[in-house]
Amino acid sequence: MNSTIAYLTTQLDRAIVAALGDDYAGTDPLLGLSSNPKFGDYQANMAMGLSKKLGQQPRQIAQSIVDNLDVAAVCEVPQIAGPGFINFTVKPSYLATQLQAMQLDSRLGVPVAEKPQRVIVDFSSPNIAKEMHVGHLRSTILGDCIARVLEFRGHDVLRLNHVGDWGTQFGMLILYLREAYPEALTTADALDLGDLVLLYKKAKQRFDEDAEFQAAARKEVVKLQAKDPDTIEAWNLLCDQSRREFQVIYDRLNVQLTERGESFYNPYLSTVVDDLRATGLLVESDGAQCVFLDGYTNRDGDPLPLIVQKTDGGYNYATTDLAAVRYRIQTDRADRIIYITDAGQSDHFAQVFQVAKLAKWIPEDVEIIHVPFGLVLGEHGKKIKTRSGETIKLKDLLDEAIERFSNDLKSRVAAEERQETDDFIANSAEIVGLSAVKYADLSQNRTSNYVFSYDKMLALQGNTAPYMMYAYVRVQGISRKGGIDFDRLGDRAQIILNEELELTLAKHLLQLGTVINEVERDLLPNRLCQYLFELSQKFNQFYDKHSVLQVEEPLRTSRLVLCDLTAKTLRLGLDLLGIPVLERM
């Protein structure tokens, strides 16, 4: 219903000019959806603000605007209410026309972006030799959803997995494995990721306790960076091992990613430092190459540098991230770069972006943003940390989800005396379980921390994936029962909106485009979740109160169109969340 807002805005502007004079052309009408359905569908709030300027009562101003306003093509006569709100109620005939157009459009009325952009979404980014945990779930799911929305809007999206596959920890790990488990460094599949994680922990322990080991590990890092063949082979094996396990998770979650890990930027690191030196940003401090930025201080209140080359000549995360920024702009030609990581890294990215801007790597029209998300907290409200062993492995969470939904479905099938195959139960449980986990994450405002809870994540009532999938299933039930082929309802099916619940549902369906725009702009998937939840609620209310198959034509077809549009909107919206639909459940 973007077009409705556009139409009302134009008409309001004309009326404002006619009522108040040319000086007021372009006044923001403060037009939006009504705060409460009893006031109609849209409201314009500018009369109160104009009151002081004009020295008139706001209601009087509203009245003179309404007197000059022509919106009869779309709305009933606007009403003035309260201190001076102008309320609009859309005509059912107009809604019917809009719905017909939506039914004929494979994109359900959502336009493709006028200026498609090259967008990079950097997300997921697990570390080699570490298990993916619930924190990676957030990045992965949010990134996938954001990428899907941008792709749907017609942008050219590059989904990058900035895997942690480089750094000092590899020297430590390779050295330890040479001693403790040499086969792992020469044979593929000698260990699984679980073993690797355990060995990593032991290596870390050794590293922390044994100074000699520490020194040797550093030498191993140098060998890795110097591309010593044995060390590189060992490193490749370790990466492959982790990669295979990550891929299992990505496949289950149906998430596509292009891996471009930290090691990819290795050849560009020295250029970054040279470039910063050339622009005069580099300062040597205690032997390290640093960039000092305004607004950052350390514990003692001294200026805090961003170190790009350590005293020993090595590089760090900041250097890699700077190289990535540079590469993504200069080589990938990105117009918009989106980093999806936890909020704890906000300072880091702010610094990296600021340095990149000072170095003039980021053109005016390129947007580079950190899209932070809150932490997943343990039971006691503290960050879940790998070290304390509290981490919930992603794999375990997904297995648990499927297990619970499988048990639930089995008891449901037994209680309803349904005959279902084992395949049906296994498949449904898998889809519903994974969807529930995804939705639990996406439906929350990404910026807030949340306390992890199996029960909440695997709930099946209320604002959950199963609730929405169930609404979809109900429509498919109507289709089966009535032998309805929704594709054959006819291009010009008459749409009749007499009942309150039909009107409410129709109006909500037409908000899809607005919501997708918002998600594209604010990168907040929970807005889309909220929309789909409300759509399901409105559909369920309609479904509960009005029958579809058992009413006379032409009402029957009209209602079938409403059902069909609801199902299509749910399917599209859930797809943008990375959630499939089921025909039965």
Added chain:
RNA sequence: GGGUAAAUAGCUCAGUUGGAUAGAGCAACUACCUUCUAAGUAGUCGGUCGGGGGUUCGAGUCCCUCUUUACCCA
């Protein structure tokens, strides 16, 4: 100590450029399946939006301040 977020119903959370009587879900209680799947619907209960100032026609939303919590800081 500095920085960044946050504090809304018993619990978990929404709350769109500041708009009219602050909303969901869960939990608790009640009613509705011979009817298109009850994974549903309707209802009851539940709030000094952390405290205090300020800005304005109007503040959960913006500003200041205090308290508490989380995260980041060679």
